[in-house]
Amino acid sequence: MSASPVLKIEGLRTDFRIGRHAISAVDDIDLVIPAGETLALVGESGSGKSVTARSVMRLLPRKLGMIAAGSVWFTGKDGQTRDLTKLDEDAMRSVRGREIGMVFQEPMTSLNPVFTVGEQIAEPLRVHSGATHSAALRTAIELIGRVGIPDPAKRAQQYPHELSGGMRQRITIAMALVCDPVLLIADEPTTALDVTIQAEILELLRKLQRERKMAMLFVTHNLGVVAEIAQRVAVMYAGRIVETGPVAEVFAAPRHPYTIGLLHSLPRLGQGSAMRRAGVRLPSIPGVMASIADMPKGCQFAPRCGFAADPCRVEIPPLAEVAAQRRARCIRWREIAA
Amino acid sequence: MLALSRKTASPLARAAGRFVHNRAALFGLALLIPALLILLSYPVWLADAPNDIDLLALNGEPSWRHLFGTDGVGRDVLSRTLEGGRISLLVSVCSVALSTAVGFIVGAVSAFGGRWADAIAMRTVDLVMTLPPAIFLLVIASIAGAGIWSTVFVIALLSWPVLSRMVRARLFELRERDFVLASRGMGAGMWHLLFRHGLPNSIDILVVYATLQVANAILLEAGLSFLGLGIPPPTASWGNMLNGARSTVVLEQFPWEWLFPGGALVLAVLAINFIGDGLRDAFDPRAELGGS
Numbered sequence: 001m002s003a004s005p006v007l008k009i010e011g012l013r014t015d016f017r018i019g020r021h022a023i024s025a026v027d028d029i030d031l032v033i034p035a036g037e038t039l040a041l042v043g044e045s046g047s048g049k050s051v052t053a054r055s056v057m058r059l060l061p062r063k064l065g066m067i068a069a070g071s072v073w074f075t076g077k078d079g080q081t082r083d084l085t086k087l088d089e090d091a092m093r094s095v096r097g098r099e100i101g102m103v104f105q106e107p108m109t110s111l112n113p114v115f116t117v118g119e120q121i122a123e124p125l126r127v128h129s130g131a132t133h134s135a136a137l138r139t140a141i142e143l144i145g146r147v148g149i150p151d152p153a154k155r156a157q158q159y160p161h162e163l164s165g166g167m168r169q170r171i172t173i174a175m176a177l178v179c180d181p182v183l184l185i186a187d188e189p190t191t192a193l194d195v196t197i198q199a200e201i202l203e204l205l206r207k208l209q210r211e212r213k214m215a216m217l218f219v220t221h222n223l224g225v226v227a228e229i230a231q232r233v234a235v236m237y238a239g240r241i242v243e244t245g246p247v248a249e250v251f252a253a254p255r256h257p258y259t260i261g262l263l264h265s266l267p268r269l270g271q272g273s274a275m276r277r278a279g280v281r282l283p284s285i286p287g288v289m290a291s292i293a294d295m296p297k298g299c300q301f302a303p304r305c306g307f308a309a310d311p312c313r314v315e316i317p318p319l320a321e322v323a324a325q326r327r328a329r330c331i332r333w334r335e336i337a338a
Numbered sequence: 339m340l341a342l343s344r345k346t347a348s349p350l351a352r353a354a355g356r357f358v359h360n361r362a363a364l365f366g367l368a369l370l371i372p373a374l375l376i377l378l379s380y381p382v383w384l385a386d387a388p389n390d391i392d393l394l395a396l397n398g399e400p401s402w403r404h405l406f407g408t409d410g411v412g413r414d415v416l417s418r419t420l421e422g423g424r425i426s427l428l429v430s431v432c433s434v435a436l437s438t439a440v441g442f443i444v445g446a447v448s449a450f451g452g453r454w455a456d457a458i459a460m461r462t463v464d465l466v467m468t469l470p471p472a473i474f475l476l477v478i479a480s481i482a483g484a485g486i487w488s489t490v491f492v493i494a495l496l497s498w499p500v501l502s503r504m505v506r507a508r509l510f511e512l513r514e515r516d517f518v519l520a521s522r523g524m525g526a527g528m529w530h531l532l533f534r535h536g537l538p539n540s541i542d543i544l545v546v547y548a549t550l551q552v553a554n555a556i557l558l559e560a561g562l563s564f565l566g567l568g569i570p571p572p573t574a575s576w577g578n579m580l581n582g583a584r585s586t587v588v589l590e591q592f593p594w595e596w597l598f599p600g601g602a603l604v605l606a607v608l609a610i611n612f613i614g615d616g617l618r619d620a621f622d623p624r625a626e627l628g629g630s
Contacts, residue, residue, distance in 0.1 A: 059522055097524035104523075109516040114349050114538045123534070124524040159348060175524065 118156025256332030445505025573609020
């Protein structure tokens, strides 16, 4: 019998309270991540990908954001499946860090400036498993070596400001992994790094994931990164998933106009001068994303969509199954496919 | 490789490095440390106890027998000045420890306790800050009575509000920092956040505040004792020594009776303020941007 997936999000809706109104930042999110698999969550700024990731961890801004509907089924180390949205704060705390690790976007600020990095890596271990100081520090030093930092014993005694951005991100990854989580949530872990370091960090994450058979939820806006790291992808637009499926298939034959637009607006290496000579500009998706406070009726992408027709503006299209394991939120996907 | 061989320095060690390059602060330290040693060791090497009476030398001027002279009832001014220093130190350090703890806790409750706790704590701070210190001191001191511990209590009660404001501001800032979010992401609870992240990152505020407040508390204690509401005689304190010397005759004819305790008071406050200023500069995050 196959084990249940590590993470299964069903109909998740997260509301933000702005003034007296509750506004859905993400709505109708369904995601499944089995063990050992990486799901990439892509979308532009404000599409709700980070909110989705933080909803899983229940780390939304206090009193501002709250999970309004849906459930987040999580299967932990003990094999028990629980709904994270129903856990009390104490139980949730023991899940964070121990069962689910998280890597943040900014390695510059996500480390405490007044402690050595070794102590910071050791900290979750001491909090969760009550390991002694020296034992936790030994584990930390071993892990610093595993994330590819030379001379770990010395590095462990250094402070964050003494390390480069890439090294700091390796440290935060080590911190997220120190308790051996079954799920790693990476919220744009490579965005703040330059391209060569990005590639190294992605390679590191892939290697660690393979070794530990972790599931990974990878949030990014970089389609190149998605192709590098993920098996499956979910494209988000204005708080909803608009298309999901295996990365290769989605990229080869997108079924939603937004995905098509995204892929079209990617620059290709070596094409720049040819395009300039031909007087072609890099294509982009016209318009800007609607504000979540002021959503158009019907399909949210319709105002920017070249395929939009009257039926699109009536109601939000369902996430229709377009092929095996593939779904798209567009009522005209058949015409697009053709 | 050369760059890597540089010795690793903690933020605290770097602040200490900046501190020792501050001349005024070093001067303060050079004044304070010997003074402390003398204060703490005087019963060992000084023959006269602060309340011993030498009937052969009433209002005696400084001599080899009594280096700082004697007062109107023949007590040795040197040993009383040193004893007064001990009392001042005891009162100021205890009251500052108390007010720092209260200030930090109120600031923490304000920052982490939610909107209502914040409102209540901050309005209480406003209230305490509006109390005129002199009158408030007199009222409390007359209720609590004179004595070392009631003086400690009165001084502490008056001096925590400013600190709690500063701590609250710092914790608010920290609360939004990524490493606190990351720590919550690792499963840290509120106490952990407060004492592992909040306290170490506010240590600069606390140290500077506490140092400057020690000087302030010494002055307050002297003031209270001078008014007869602090340390009751015959226990020596700089304030009640000055009080005992305030008649015109003493002022004009026996200047050593007020010169030495007054001078000690000025020097102590000055030295501690120099050190406090040095610490403030040393902890200033902008300090490393300028200069070498």
